Amino acid sequence: MHLFAPFIHHLESIVAHGGYAVIFITSILEGLPLIGSVVPGHTIIILAGFMAKIGVLSLPAVLMLGGFGAILGDGIAFCLGRKYGFGFLERVSRYLSIRESHIEKAKQLVAKHTGKAIIFGRFNPLTRTLMPFIVGASGGHAGKFWLYDIIAGVSWAVSSVLIGYVFGAGYHAAAGVMGKFVLAGFIIALIMIWAYSFINKRWHVFVKYDLFTLGLMLVSLYVSFKMIQDTVSAHSFMEQLDLAVNVWMSAHAAPAGSLMTGIMSFITNALSPVTFALLGIIATGIYFLKRNYKDFAFLILSLGGTMGWIGFIKELVMRVRPEGGATLYSDFSFPSLHAGMAAFGCVALIYVCFIHIKNHHAREAAIAAAVIISFLVPLSRLYLNVHWLSDVVAGYAIGVLWTTLMVLFVKYMAAILRLEKRLEEKGD
Numbered sequence: 001m002h003l004f005a006p007f008i009h010h011l012e013s014i015v016a017h018g019g020y021a022v023i024f025i026t027s028i029l030e031g032l033p034l035i036g037s038v039v040p041g042h043t044i045i046i047l048a049g050f051m052a053k054i055g056v057l058s059l060p061a062v063l064m065l066g067g068f069g070a071i072l073g074d075g076i077a078f079c080l081g082r083k084y085g086f087g088f089l090e091r092v093s094r095y096l097s098i099r100e101s102h103i104e105k106a107k108q109l110v111a112k113h114t115g116k117a118i119i120f121g122r123f124n125p126l127t128r129t130l131m132p133f134i135v136g137a138s139g140g141h142a143g144k145f146w147l148y149d150i151i152a153g154v155s156w157a158v159s160s161v162l163i164g165y166v167f168g169a170g171y172h173a174a175a176g177v178m179g180k181f182v183l184a185g186f187i188i189a190l191i192m193i194w195a196y197s198f199i200n201k202r203w204h205v206f207v208k209y210d211l212f213t214l215g216l217m218l219v220s221l222y223v224s225f226k227m228i229q230d231t232v233s234a235h236s237f238m239e240q241l242d243l244a245v246n247v248w249m250s251a252h253a254a255p256a257g258s259l260m261t262g263i264m265s266f267i268t269n270a271l272s273p274v275t276f277a278l279l280g281i282i283a284t285g286i287y288f289l290k291r292n293y294k295d296f297a298f299l300i301l302s303l304g305g306t307m308g309w310i311g312f313i314k315e316l317v318m319r320v321r322p323e324g325g326a327t328l329y330s331d332f333s334f335p336s337l338h339a340g341m342a343a344f345g346c347v348a349l350i351y352v353c354f355i356h357i358k359n360h361h362a363r364e365a366a367i368a369a370a371v372i373i374s375f376l377v378p379l380s381r382l383y384l385n386v387h388w389l390s391d392v393v394a395g396y397a398i399g400v401l402w403t404t405l406m407v408l409f410v411k412y413m414a415a416i417l418r419l420e421k422r423l424e425e426k427g428d
């Protein structure tokens with residue numbers, strides 16, 4: 001019943017010990033051509049500095065692993081450059097979104113100022129994955145490379161970790177005012193906005209209506225983290241509202257066996273998480289057979305992620321359900337899986353089916369119907385007294401958050417794959 005309980009019980013230990021391995025491996029990979037362009041090594045190192053400040057990781061260990069990993073990764077790239085030369089780089093450059101002019105400038109910089117190229121190239125995200133390889137391909141002296149690369153790797157690791165460490169100091173102060181979860185949500189929102197802007201400027205993936213998707217995702221992100229913050233706080237606004245709504249529903253709900261109670265029971269059973277999961281699985285199978293891999297991936301990721309995140313947070317928060325509910329449940333209350341799956345079903349229907357309806361009025365009517373029906377599910381949970389208000393608000397917000405995130409993610413991945421396919425056809 002409690003799938004995530006063993007993981008959550010050892011969560012801090014897993015993050016602490018696994019974090020060191022992630023720091024070391026990503027620091028190595030970021031120095032390699034092709035691989036390094038998609039590995040967020042710099043972000044991981046900054047995050048490691050933040051984790052060191054809040055006491056999860058050891059600062060000396062983070063500095064040592066980050067610096068040594070960066071030097072080792074650069075060394076591997078240098079050796080690859082020596083062995084394969086510029087021919088390899090020219091073949092893979094089309095997958096890196098790197099222009100030939102960038103490679104030529106790097107070659108000229110290495111030829112004139114090898115030391116500066118190695119040191120300053122480490123701090124430039126465009127040249128970080130190229131410079132060691134180019135130095136090796138250019139026949140640079142190994143002793144000179146190692147001298148400057150050690151300086152570059154250590155300087156990069158120390159400065160990056162300190163950025164995260166200083167940010168961690170400010171995080172404590174800000175968290176005291178905003179709350180840790182709300183502040184974390186704010187930081188994630190800034191990262192999402194930056195990622196959306198960066199991706200669209202570089203690959204022109206998104207269209208105008210995707211801004212609405214981004215906005216919906218950011219709103220649901222705030223609501224999700226705000227609900228979590230209120231739930232773990234000793235006293236909160238939602239605590240009083242939860243009690244007020246629960247008392248009102250208990251006082252005004254029709255007795256068992258009445259028509260209204262029967263309708264609400266039908267809604268909660270007919271539109272249960274099992275129903276949405278089965279329909280999602282059937283839809284993914286259909287899209288797979290039709291070779292519509294974009295919608296197939298979207299539904300798989302959205303369905304699995306919504307269920308996984310809500311199950312994980314249930315075990316993390318461990319909130320008990322209201323007393324006197326129409327049905328007894330053995331699992332925890334916060335957040336509501338019914339509400340989360342209803343949100344997933346609503347967003348999935350809109351983006352997979354309804355936005356393709358050509359008739360404007362029919363499209364708007366279908367979207368409105370999907371939203372209204374999805375709202376009936378959390379309402380039925382409140383009416384039957386099996387969830388608190390914050391449970392259904394958080395569940396619905398998490399469902400919208402994850403599903404809209406997958407809309408943008410799958411669209412981005414599909415665009416990148418199409419670009420690579422065109423480049424391969426052009427190369428042939």
